Amino acid sequence: MRLFAAVLPDPAAVSELAVAVDRLRALPGADGLRWTWRAGWHFTLAFMGEVDEGLLPALRERLARAARHSEPFELRVRGGGKFGRRALWAGADGGVEELGRLAGRAEAAARRAGVPMDRHRAYHPHLTVARGRTDADLRPYVEELRSFASTPWQVRDLSLVRSNLPAGGIAGEQPRYETVGSWSLGRSG
Incomplete structure (x- = not known):
């Protein structure tokens, strides 16, 4: 199964971001972008890709430990940016250092559970709101x-x-995300 560790934004923040994204969708050229669904908005901490089901018990145990070693923190969705000319994202503000530490712990947990984590990149907190089908000038949206x-x-x-990838070949179809585990942050979790 295709997995990633994430922080899911609060429903109020999702609603507020949705209003801003609706304004973006009214800008010229917006129909050339694939807009992500609200239900899929998240801050990825560690992308694991395909994970053998036999590793799940160890992965769950390690992620639970990572959560216990991370205290709750305040976060907000703030601003935005782009990756190249094909990905538009909303950023994070507040506990960005804590979010980065949690991302490092989630990645280490996956590695220790036996998940190959070959694709390590410096952590950059973001929530993807749109992707370009082709290169696009994303500066007005940013x-x-x-x-x-x-x-x-x-x-x-x-x-x-x-992450359940689209299989039907339907235009505009997007991945469906399903939370398969959740652990409270902090020692009491």
């Missing part, structure tokens, strides 16, 4: 997101999410 800031919330959980 500029529009610059002043966006959601209501802050307390990150209290580390989630293990399964």
Whole structure:
């Protein structure tokens, strides 16, 4: 199964971001982008790719330990940016250092559980809101997101999410995400 560790944003932050994204979708050229679904918005901590089901017990145990070693922290969705000319994202503000530490712990947990983590990159917290079908000038969208800031919330959980890739060949079909595990942050979790 295809898995990743993530922080899921608070529903209020999702609703606020949805209003901002609706404004982005009204900009010229927006129909050339594939807009991600609200239900799929998340901050990826560690992408694991295909994971053998035999590794799940150890992975769950290690992620639970990573969560226990991370205290709850405040976060908000804020601003935005782009990766190249094909990915538009909303950023994070507040407990970004804590989010980075949690990402490092989630990646280490996966590695210790036997998940090959070959694709390590420096952690850059982001929530993808759109992808380009081809190269696109994303600067107007980034500029529009610059002043966006959601209501802050307390990150209290580390989630293990399964990504079910589209199989039907239907235009506009997107991955479906299913939370398959969640652990409370902190010693009491």
